[in-house]
Amino acid sequence: MTRTIAILGTGLIGASLGLAVGTADPDTAPLGRCHVVGYDADRSQLRTARGRLALDSEARSAAEAVKDADIVVIATPVQAVPELMEEIAPHLRYGAVVTDMCSTKAVVMDWARVRLPTSVSFVGGHPMAGKERGGAEHAEIDLFKGAIYCLCPAVNARPEAVDMVSALVETIGGKPYFIDPDEHDAYVAAVSHLPFVLSIALTSTVTRSPAWKEMQLLAASGFRDISRLAAGDPTMHRDICLTNPTSIAHWINETIRTLVDIRTAISEDQGANSQENDAALLALFQHAKTARDQWLLAPSGQRPGEGQQMSHEELAPPSVTSMLMGNPANFIKNRRKKDKDD
Amino acid sequence: MTRTIAILGTGLIGASLGLAVGTADPDTAPLGRCHVVGYDADRSQLRTARGRLALDSEARSAAEAVKDADIVVIATPVQAVPELMEEIAPHLRYGAVVTDMCSTKAVVMDWARVRLPTSVSFVGGHPMAGKERGGAEHAEIDLFKGAIYCLCPAVNARPEAVDMVSALVETIGGKPYFIDPDEHDAYVAAVSHLPFVLSIALTSTVTRSPAWKEMQLLAASGFRDISRLAAGDPTMHRDICLTNPTSIAHWINETIRTLVDIRTAISEDQGANSQENDAALLALFQHAKTARDQWLLAPSGQRPGEGQQMSHEELAPPSVTSMLMGNPANFIKNRRKKDKDD
Numbered sequence: 126m127t128r129t130i131a132i133l134g135t136g137l138i139g140a141s142l143g144l145a146v147g148t149a150d151p152d153t154a155p156l157g158r159c160h161v162v163g164y165d166a167d168r169s170q171l172r173t174a175r176g177r178l179a180l181d182s183e184a185r186s187a188a189e190a191v192k193d194a195d196i197v198v199i200a201t202p203v204q205a206v207p208e209l210m211e212e213i214a215p216h217l218r219y220g221a222v223v224t225d226m227c228s229t230k231a232v233v234m235d236w237a238r239v240r241l242p243t244s245v246s247f248v249g250g251h252p253m254a255g256k257e258r259g260g261a262e263h264a265e266i267d268l269f270k271g272a273i274y275c276l277c278p279a280v281n282a283r284p285e286a287v288d289m290v291s292a293l294v295e296t297i298g299g300k301p302y303f304i305d306p307d308e309h310d311a312y313v314a315a316v317s318h319l320p321f322v323l324s325i326a327l328t329s330t331v332t333r334s335p336a337w338k339e340m341q342l343l344a345a346s347g348f349r350d351i352s353r354l355a356a357g358d359p360t361m362h363r364d365i366c367l368t369n370p371t372s373i374a375h376w377i378n379e380t381i382r383t384l385v386d387i388r389t390a391i392s393e394d395q396g397a398n399s400q401e402n403d404a405a406l407l408a409l410f411q412h413a414k415t416a417r418d419q420w421l422l423a424p425s426g427q428r429p430g431e432g433q434q435m436s437h438e439e440l441a442p443p444s445v446t447s448m449l450m451g452n453p454a455n456f457i458k459n460r461r462k463k464d465k466d467d
Numbered sequence: 468m469t470r471t472i473a474i475l476g477t478g479l480i481g482a483s484l485g486l487a488v489g490t491a492d493p494d495t496a497p498l499g500r501c502h503v504v505g506y507d508a509d510r511s512q513l514r515t516a517r518g519r520l521a522l523d524s525e526a527r528s529a530a531e532a533v534k535d536a537d538i539v540v541i542a543t544p545v546q547a548v549p550e551l552m553e554e555i556a557p558h559l560r561y562g563a564v565v566t567d568m569c570s571t572k573a574v575v576m577d578w579a580r581v582r583l584p585t586s587v588s589f590v591g592g593h594p595m596a597g598k599e600r601g602g603a604e605h606a607e608i609d610l611f612k613g614a615i616y617c618l619c620p621a622v623n624a625r626p627e628a629v630d631m632v633s634a635l636v637e638t639i640g641g642k643p644y645f646i647d648p649d650e651h652d653a654y655v656a657a658v659s660h661l662p663f664v665l666s667i668a669l670t671s672t673v674t675r676s677p678a679w680k681e682m683q684l685l686a687a688s689g690f691r692d693i694s695r696l697a698a699g700d701p702t703m704h705r706d707i708c709l710t711n712p713t714s715i716a717h718w719i720n721e722t723i724r725t726l727v728d729i730r731t732a733i734s735e736d737q738g739a740n741s742q743e744n745d746a747a748l749l750a751l752f753q754h755a756k757t758a759r760d761q762w763l764l765a766p767s768g769q770r771p772g773e774g775q776q777m778s779h780e781e782l783a784p785p786s787v788t789s790m791l792m793g794n795p796a797n798f799i800k801n802r803r804k805k806d807k808d809d
Contacts, residue, residue, distance in 0.1 A: 255687075256688075302685075316682050316689070319669060319672075320692070326665070329754060331661065340658050343651075343654050344595075345595040345615070348659065351693055353693075354692070362752050366732075366748060367745065367748075374730050374734045381726055383668045384719050391708045392712060410697075413671040417698045420683055423683070
């Protein structure tokens with residue numbers, strides 16, 4: 126049996142997904158044999174993705190792409206999602222599975238609840254992978270290999286649908302990680318959105334200086350690395366900020382607090398509390414180093430892109446899952462609770 | 468003729484210098500044949516550097532290391548420099564050249580003026596290269612290859628001394644770049660120190676959160692890259708902050724200003740000025756991307772580690788230099804002025 130996957134939005138993420146699905150061995154891949162149809166409002170992106178063999182066929186509209194699809198993957202910028210959902214809603218097959226690949230989840234889950242018919246199952250998704258260059262021309266087969274792939278099933282998503290999206294994630298080499306949408310948004314604001322905000326803040330602050338023309342000669346690997354994320358797609362970053370404002374604003378405030386602590390320790394070091402400030406600064410720097418080192422050295426299963434691997438039992442066929450747990454959302458909650466208790 | 472180079476401090480930077488000098492072809496290297504003697508207060512660092520063939524011989528003290536040296540390279544943490552200068556001052560050969568590799572220059576130039584005898588020439592140095600792992604065990608032959616290497620000759624440094632340090636820099640693959648010490652400190656505060664401060668601020672802020680244990684599973688390449696510099700040596704970072712406090716505090720303030728702009732645009736986007744804030748945010752993100760892209764794509768000679776290459780004429784033998792220009796400090800100022808006028 127061949128499954129049809131519709132990819133809506135064939136930029137970096139969508140085209141990388143298509144490449145990974147297309148090159149998976151149909152005999153061993155969890156999802157089996159697939160036919161990938163793609164659509165992108167930007168015809169050049171669609172052509173590039175097709176030219177790179179990320180797609181088996183092109184559709185002339187989102188509606189045409191989804192009409193025969195078993196799985197619909199929304200891989201557009203997050204701001205395009207609500208309109209796209211409305212556009213495809215009347216054309217989705219009964220029982221189809223819809224997922225997305227956007228960086229924020231709560232708002233997408235809300236949109237899906239309101240805009241998609243109850244005859245389909247929505248499972249929000251977010252691969253913890255990417256790179257700063259967008260577009261199908263930068264797509265990579267291995268972009269998701271070993272990456273944590275967050276999944277947020279809607280409360281009414283059928284177990285089979287959840288399993289199918291899990292199988293898709295595994296087919297492209299990702300590691301399914303079930304998480305509550307609000308929790309997801311709060312966490313990624315810290316570990317994914319705050320990094321790009323700081324990268325942009327550095328780049329913006331330094332390059333707007335009148336001395337930048339001369340300073341840039343001295344900019345080396347440190348500046349290069351910390352400014353890397355600022356080279357990402359500005360529209361994507363803006364959209365992420367606008368769909369996760371509360372959490373991001375919180376983390377910006379926390380960072381400003383830390384920066385003020387550092388500045389105070391530096392500026393006042395010449396004064397009366399010299400040794401105290403000196404020690405405080407060193408302690409802060411040492412803590413950061415230790416935490417960063419520990420994160421990088423964390424045992425397999427807690428490393429970036431190597432989070433908790435689900436066992437075969439946990440990815441059991443729907444019949445077993447539903448018999449034991451009923452709604453997969455509960456199943457997931459129970460499983461996560463169990464993990465925490467361990 | 469064999470030149471003796473004493474390296475004081477054989478950690479990452481000192482040992483990398485020793486490796487690069489030791490592997491240079493004596494027939495073609497600008498500095499010719501060299502004998503490298505090393506000293507480090509930490510005996511294990513000294514042993515490691517020697518074991519890695521970064522040194523030809525080990526000294527039992529800084530005084531012993533410098534007594535026959537033509538060139539003395541101070542490659543210790545900046546805070547250790549004043550005491551070390553006092554220690555070696557009585558033992559330096561008449562006419563010896565002393566240089567350092569510290570990240571801040573104004574304070575080091577002051578120390579050298581006060582603490583070193585007038586019979587030696589001091590040329591402050593700072594290679595725009597490094598990595599987050601310290602210690603001789605992480606030393607690399609190619610660490611300085613292609614890197615801009617800032618040089619700040621003391622006003623009384625002899626032209627021959629300046630040329631000798633330039634030759635040393637070229638021998639290890641660096642590109643000599645003459646700059647005023649205060650200018651240097653202001654610039655590196657922005658492009659080198661601010662990046663590590665922000666990297667530490669990110670890491671500290673996020674890892675101190677009670678949710679870090681769970682958040683870290685979602686931390687991927689974005690967090691990895693932006694937190695990279697936080698893994699650097701805390702003592703080195705603290706020392707840099709304490710020897711360049713004014714410039715670093717200035718750039719922290721500027722960054723906080725930018726972060727407040729971003730936060731305001733994000734938080735207030737839901738309100739009345741929605742579109743305005745939306746546009747402001749996008750404009751800021753776009754400007755940062757453009758500036759970063761331009762920096763990375765700058766023509767050879769303005770790229771990181773590929774700054775202005777000095778021509779053979781500019782690196783002419785001392786006789787010519789001094790005939791034309793007199794004091795090399797003036798020569799340098801003239802050259803830089805000319806570059807700006809171009």
